[in-house]
Amino acid sequence: MKRKYIAYSLLLLASAFSSCKKDFLDQSNNPNQPTTGPASVVLTGALVTTARNINTSFTLEGYLMGYWSPAAGYAPSNSLLTYQFTTADYQVFSQFYLNLANYDYIIKQSGTDPAQVYFSAISQIMEAYNFQALVDNYNNIPYSEAFQGAKNLTPKYENGKDIYAKLITKLDDAITAIKNASTSVAVKPGNADVMFAGDMTKWVQFANTLKLRLVLRQVPNVIDAAAAKTLMANHLSEGFLTTMANVNPGYVNVDGKQSPFWGSYGLSQSGSNNAAPITANVFATDFYTNTADDRGPAFYAPVGGKLVGNTFGTLVPITASAIGRSDLYGSNASNKYGLLKTPSMDAVIMSASESYFLQAEAAARGVISGSAATLYNSGITASFEYVLQTTDADAKASDYAAQASVAYPSGSGATLAQQIQAIITQKWASLNGYGNLEAYNEYRRTGIPKVPVSIYTGVTVKNIPRRILYPASEYAQNASNVQAQGSINQFTSNIFWAQQITSN
Template sequence: MKRANTYTAAVLALLLIVGSGCKESYFDINNNPNSATQSPAELVLPSALNATATYMNTSFAFLNLWMGYWNWSGNYSIGQQDKNYQFTTSFNNAIWNTAYTRLKDYNYVETQGKSRNQPYLQAIGKVMKAFHYQILVDTYGNVPYTSALQGLSNAQPAYDNGQAIYESLMVQLDSAQTLIQQGNTRVGNGETSLGIGNNDVMFKGDMGKWARFTNTLKLKMLLRQSEKSDRQAYIQTQLAKLKASTAGFLRAGENASVNPGYINSDNRQSPFYGTFGYGVNGATVENYNLYRANKYAVDFYRTTNDDRIGFFYAPVAGTANFVATNFGTVNPLVNSQTSGLGSGVLVSASQDAVVLSSHEALFLQAEAAQRGWISGSAQTLYESAITESYRNLGVEDDQGTAAQYAQAYYSQAINNVGWTASTNKIQAIITQKWASLNGFSPFEAWSDYRRLGLPAVPISQEPSTTIKQIPVRLLYPQTEYSYNSTNVAAQGTVSQFTSKIFWEN
């Protein structure tokens, strides 16, 4: 969520034309999953990437609550189902519906890239489809896949097994790498018509970064399955392919982030900033006032002497103190007594919208190295990930750089902070990964918690919380029960507490 470099006015103007009149954002091109996309694939791509970034930055606020980052404000009366996990099929339907709209867009990019012999476009379409399908599987388990994205020709698609979808996505990501290599060969031979250029608002046409992003997604999907004994042989087979790849993984300084030219204007602000921070007039938006700091995270940062506390959160007005309450507390404090979101996550209206941060990528690599899955020093990757988190938050001043502050932090002889002082290295990696994902990716933190039970995030204190457990999934949306009833009913009775995703223990 670092401040973005100014993007070209020409690209911004082009995106404005493409997105004119659409409700989701001024960059969105199509919200109807059953209608044909008419825009050129090159113009669908930036709009779709921006919409993906908006999706990742704004759709999972409830997970910031569940994962110990945020709590509800005492200024508001909050419904019980938003505090006791007892939600219904109407809960956050947009997570499902918006994902399938995005998948339609990327499917169009992929198919148009193939028909026009544009391997880079085709590859990006494949990668981003895999990105969204993984989130769907991680959230719901079995979902429509092989018969999805067919519009009115199949408006009631059957569901596929989540594990089978994962395995298919790995094949698609391998195919994307092959397409990138084919494109690189053609460019190396002098072909000039393949470049994505300014239409790629994530990596600015750098296909090396796309290749590293692809491998990072593959590694993430394999790590999801780390605790399943029956998946170990499959994991090793896939790791052999990763080790054979020369692309590597996302590195320090390589955030997968989107910025088509965010500015402080109506419907043009960076999505996280505009949704959880400030309006164009500089006043706080309602969500800023609704979400406050969570005591679990504040206590962790404070007791480990972590300078990031002042960047994830703002001190109580008129003080230098960080004050918070636990999720679901019966005694919430009003906003004048609690901390809001901080300057490290609310940088400016033009800040980048992070899809997958460089520090998350490095923590993934640190865990894989510690497990012996990839080469490299787990300690070096772990410390580099912490450093990158400090850098992405802007933890620096005239007294020191982000690297210096990070080194002072991870050099402490504190369990789950200093490498040598940490008795369980995987626990240290996941704990520090959790500490870095505050606001950036609560979805990833939730996934790690479901996989490993780390860290020990407290259950809601709401008295009506009869099942003392953070949900393992979401329920299928009401839209499926209304319009695809036969196929969703075939999934049986679904519980947010017991109907686990295939990779969960």
């Protein structure tokens, strides 16, 4: 008899064994007895799938955060323009859980084997990364009872706040495991690690940075700075990410094998525009223009020498700047400039810029030591370096940060509120495209920046939505547990760490 299984109840290795896809669809096979494989192969596939999920799943957030707007000549969905989402819209539930099952597989297969400690620790770190994304989208979700296969097809939901606490502990445990590993016994991930090429120091720094993200996400709406400082007290000496956390298994300009960000928003192998319906939002183009930001022409293709954006929800969009600068690519496969670089470009998991802005906020609040102003400027510089990749990127970043409207608020008259305003604003400016979800998260946490709502005539609630809805599959397959979460509304149902923003 055919049976429909819930995503988090499957232990799939599909991302690692694409050749098994046909067998998985064969009803004679039991999906709860998956094809086994070495941790090295499964890890590569899981990292590649994480990169695809995070780089292709958050177009909506690009619209909500004022980066993108519908282009002229296209008819966007009514649900987008009015924010009237359904349980079928903008879902990431299944794909994230399916890939999380791969990390869970590695952890369970590795057990306490000292030879597999690096693979297990990396998988724990990536579980924290992916589960945070799920909580940030849905709040309460299945966690402890997930991945039990046929033993439990209706796992209970746990509070997002409790899951966050468990993820912080998971990251601490992973860091400790890496630091205590016997280097003469532990198998090094090497090329199987398509993110840091087996550099475990970078994995520790990434884990510490991800932990800082989890902790700060709760400040000030859930915990205060003192509690955050206590949570961050251990492993501070390990430091934080100072380089890009990127994935690249060897992307090439072949449809289906391109870098996922390029594949979604750049050009197809034949040269057609995959993101023709998306154009620049005037909120962003005005920001980059008014602050003399050299990244503006890298994020958007100028029209007549200027950045031109559409107001989100306008009935008659104008011909505006295309996103990403795929116009620069052509046959130049060595291009490094802009949001869209080449079909073989790295897929961003976390930017160095985001790491520095996290540290800047933590320093400003007294959660960690260090100069908030220096870290703030480092965040700006890291963004300029990655987006522009020109020899004068640092000089341009310095000139930009020296402007009165951009400079970090300091001196006796500067308030913490002004400093947080500056940090989150510049973080938003750096997250364009690669970090749409994180920009949306920070907006819901802080209300910064003050992104305008859609001006579409059908908008009845003048607020940026607070979340997406649970998927229809959950109401069909895990009804009692999802219904126990109450009536979910995209405008009033907050993620546990969010502040209530009532109007823009």
